[in-house]
Amino acid sequence: MAESKGRPGSAGQRPTGGDKAVIGGRKQYFRRKKVCRFCVEKIDDINYKDIKLLHGFVAERGKIVPRRISGVCAPHQRRLTDAIKKARNIALLPFASSF
Amino acid sequence: MRIYEELFIIKPDTPEEEADQYVEQLQTQLTTAGATIDKVEKWGKRRLAYRIDKYREGFYVLLQFTGDANLVKELERRLRVADMVLKFITVRIDETLKRLEKRKKVRDKRSAKRASTAPPAGAPAQPSLEKQMTETPAMPGLPKEA
Numbered sequence: 027m028a029e030s031k032g033r034p035g036s037a038g039q040r041p042t043g044g045d046k047a048v049i050g051g052r053k054q055y056f057r058r059k060k061v062c063r064f065c066v067e068k069i070d071d072i073n074y075k076d077i078k079l080l081h082g083f084v085a086e087r088g089k090i091v092p093r094r095i096s097g098v099c100a101p102h103q104r105r106l107t108d109a110i111k112k113a114r115n116i117a118l119l120p121f122a123s124s125f
Numbered sequence: 126m127r128i129y130e131e132l133f134i135i136k137p138d139t140p141e142e143e144a145d146q147y148v149e150q151l152q153t154q155l156t157t158a159g160a161t162i163d164k165v166e167k168w169g170k171r172r173l174a175y176r177i178d179k180y181r182e183g184f185y186v187l188l189q190f191t192g193d194a195n196l197v198k199e200l201e202r203r204l205r206v207a208d209m210v211l212k213f214i215t216v217r218i219d220e221t222l223k224r225l226e227k228r229k230k231v232r233d234k235r236s237a238k239r240a241s242t243a244p245p246a247g248a249p250a251q252p253s254l255e256k257q258m259t260e261t262p263a264m265p266g267l268p269k270e271a
């Protein structure tokens with residue numbers, strides 16, 4: 027993963043869309059296609075009270091996991107962000123966990 | 126009329142009966158002001174994700190009611206004034222509920238459609254299984270060719 031990022035040349039050609047298998051260069055990198063968990067499991071309601079669900083999309087330090095990593099689709103990421111921010115407001119999730 | 130949800134945290138060192146009484150009081154005030162209480166949920170004592178006023182835990186109470194916007198204003202004022210309330214959040218949920226219902230309807234319709242088309246498809250299920258059996262030996266050959 028890190029090597030494919032570091033390759034020069036390819037950066038300009040393919041600025042985005044890292045979820046397909048990268049073919050070309052010396053090696054072939056196969057990346058598993060990421061899928062949106064909410065689309066697959068048909069979760070309609072992303073509620074700020076559902077901490078169990080939200081916990082999976084918050085990094086160790088309390089940051090929201092970017093969708094390039096989690097694979098969540100854009101409409102769902104928007105709702106997810108809203109929910110996480112609401113949950114933070116009422117102390118269900120941390121703004122920043124310190125340890 | 127709109128549907129709202131009020132989630133608030135009561136200080137952990139308040140006696141339970143006092144907290145209950147306070148919640149009860151809020152409810153009666155809301156109903157006299159013209160709201161209908163849909164749901165009251167007490168989550169009990171929970172750990173807070175971060176410290177609020179030197180408290181690390183608190184009693185969570187969820188109040189769902191239907192009413193007008195000025196009711197929320199009044200309720201929020203009351204919560205702000207109250208000593209035992211650490212934090213609160215008001216969320217308007219009627220539009221979300223509507224959206225969810227719509228989604229559910231679409232889902233149901235789609236699954237019903239699938240169910241109605243399934244019986245004709247279900248009849249030749251056994252032949253297709255046989256077909257699969259015969260086809261599976263051919264499958265490993267395909268990646269080799271490619």
